[in-house]
Every structure is written in structure tokens, then in C-alpha cells.
Amino acid sequence: MSSYNYRDIFWNGFWRQNTGLAQLLGLCPILAVSTSFINGVSLAIATILVMAMSNATVSLLRNLIPYEIRIPVFILIIAALVTVLDLTMNAWLHELYLVLGIFVPLITTNCIVLARVEAYAAKNPALPSAVDGAAMGVGLMLVLAILGGTREVLGTGHLFAGIEMIIPGAQAIQVLPADYPGFLFAILPPGAFIALACLIAAKNWYEARQKHAQLQEKIGGVPAHHHS
Template structure:
């Protein structure tokens, strides 16, 4: 177990193979729930919890599951965890549960969750698998948090709308002047596609700059040659 580089596993899930910016998985919840910061982050946290626990559970049971029926068993494990989460949110965070609606139970069908269970947890020990699931979920949290913030601020001029559903007494913060008329396009589906495209372009730009910097650094460190 010590042979696993947990920092590399985390960075791979958080950035290099980010589910929303690199793999482009789970686009339906990413685009539909990111109308506000609170909604996006809440669903991302729920998904992160399911991914981490389901990865660990599948990894622990992987040698007991016949290969031929592994996918139905994986889905059954994920569905059981999502059911527990769904009931818990309905009991303790009912207002938020109502707002998120069908997207909480639909975590079962989210291709991000099943993809990591099949691609990583079914082949590795529990702890690295849990780290992998958590890092993928945190990467999703990054995307939904930024995307929700951008759309909410441009669309309404405020942020943290609905925070009172989680923290009683809290309220939204006006980032732009209170007389800001709002920009409806930002909170509609086309605005979600445009904002996500900008985030993907930003990630690609950063990685391209890093690649150029590494190339230049490598060229600068190359030994000089002298002609006779």
C-alpha cells in the first residue's frame, strides 16, 4: 500500500482527469444544477461522498464479486449509498433536498461514479480507491463551485443565494450593485454551456503554458555543445 502515490492520485482526479473539464462526464447535473453556488456545491459534496464510499466498498469486495455480474453489483452498491444519502438529506436538509430534486437520486446513474468504480476501485485496494473517488468528487466540486458562482453573479448580481437552507440566518451577498438588473442568459442553459466552455478553455490554456515552460526549461538545461 505504501507504493501508492496518494498525491499523484489526488492530483490526477482533481485536475489532470477532472470530470467536468477533461473527461466531460456528468454534463447533465453539471449544467442543470450550476445555476447557483449553493446548489452546485451541495450536489458536488453529495456526489463526492458517494464516490469515496462506493469506491472503498467496491474495492473491499472486488475479490468476492464474480466478474460476469460486476456491473449490476456495482450499481446496487451505489444505489444503496445514494438511498441512504437521499433519506438523510430529506430528513435534515429538506429545503435543499426539494431544490435539488431528482438530481440527488440520479447520482446512481451518474457516469462519473460508475466509471471510477469500474476503472479504478475494481482493480486497487480500498484506501487508494477512496482517495481516487474523493479526488474526482473534489474536482467536480471545483467545477460546480466556480461555474455556479460565475452564473449566479452575472445572472443575479449576488452569490450564496439559498445558503439559509443550510445555515439558518445566513443570506446572499450582493457582489454587484443592488440595482443590477440581472442577465437572464447566464442562468439559462446556453449560459451554462458558454461558461463551461470558458472554464475548459482556461484549463487547456494553463496546461499549454505549463508545457511550453517545461520545454523551455528542458532546453535551457541541455548541455552546450562546442565545435572543434
């Protein structure tokens, strides 16, 4: 296990293969739940827990699962973990559970979870698999936090609306002036698509700039007579 570079595994899931910005997986919950920061981050945390646990569980059982029926078994394992999480949220965070609604049980069919179980956990030991699953979930949380926060501020002028469902007594922050009329388009579905497109464009621009800088550095380090 020492041969696994956990930092590289985490960075791969968090940035290089970010589920929302690079792989474009799980767009239904990303676009639907990112109307506010709290909603987006709450669903992302639930997804992190499910992905880490399902990856670790499948990895531990991978040699016992017949190849021909692996997908139904994977889904059964994921569904069992999601059910535990769903019932826990219903019991302890009932108001938030009602807000997130169907998207918590739908984690079972989220292609992000099944994709990492099939692509990574079924072929690697438990600890690297758990790190991979958690990293993919944290990458999703990054996207949902930025999307949710941006759309919430532009749409309502507030941030952290609904935080009282998690921390009793806490209140949302007024980010924009109190007389801000709100921008309804930001919290409607078209606003979600445009905001996500801007995030994807920003990631691609940043990576292109990094590659250009590295190329310039390599060219600058080559002796002058090699340029011909």
C-alpha cells in the same frame, strides 16, 4: 498500501483527469445544477460522499464479485449508498433536498461514479480507491463552484443565494450594485454551456503554457553544441 502515492492519486482526480474539464463526464448535473454556488457545491458534496464510499465498498468486495455480473452489482452498491444519502438529506436538509430534486437520486446513474468504480476501485485496495473517488468528487466540486458562482453573480448580482437552507439565518451577499438588472442568459442553459467551455479552454491554455515553459527550461539547460 504504502506504495500508493496518495498525493498523485488526489491530483489526478482533482486536476489531470478532472471529470468536468478533462473527461467531460456527468455533464447533465454539471450544467443543470450550476445555476447557483450553493446548489452546485451541495450536489458536489453529495457526489463526493457517494464516490468515496462506493469506491471503498467495491474495493473491499472486488474479489467476491463475479466478473460477469460486476456492473449490475456495482450499480446496486451505488444505488444503496445514494438511497441512504437521499433519505438523510430529505430528513435533515429538506429545503435543499427539494431544490436539488431528481439530481440526488440520479447520482446512481452518474457515469462519473460508475466509471471510477470500474476503472479504479475494482482493481485497487480500499484506501487508495476511497481517495480516488473523493478526489474525483472534489474536482467536480471545483467545476460546480466556479460555474455556479460565476453564473449566479452574472445572472442575479448575488452570491450564496439559498445558503439559509444550510445555515439558518445566513443571507446571500450582494456582489454587484443593487440596481444591477441581472443577466438572464447566464443562468439559462446556453449560459451553462458557454461558461463550461470557457473553463475547459482556460484549463487547456494553462496546461499548454506549463508544457511550453517546461520545454523551454529543458532546451535552456542543454549545452549550446547540442542544439545543432
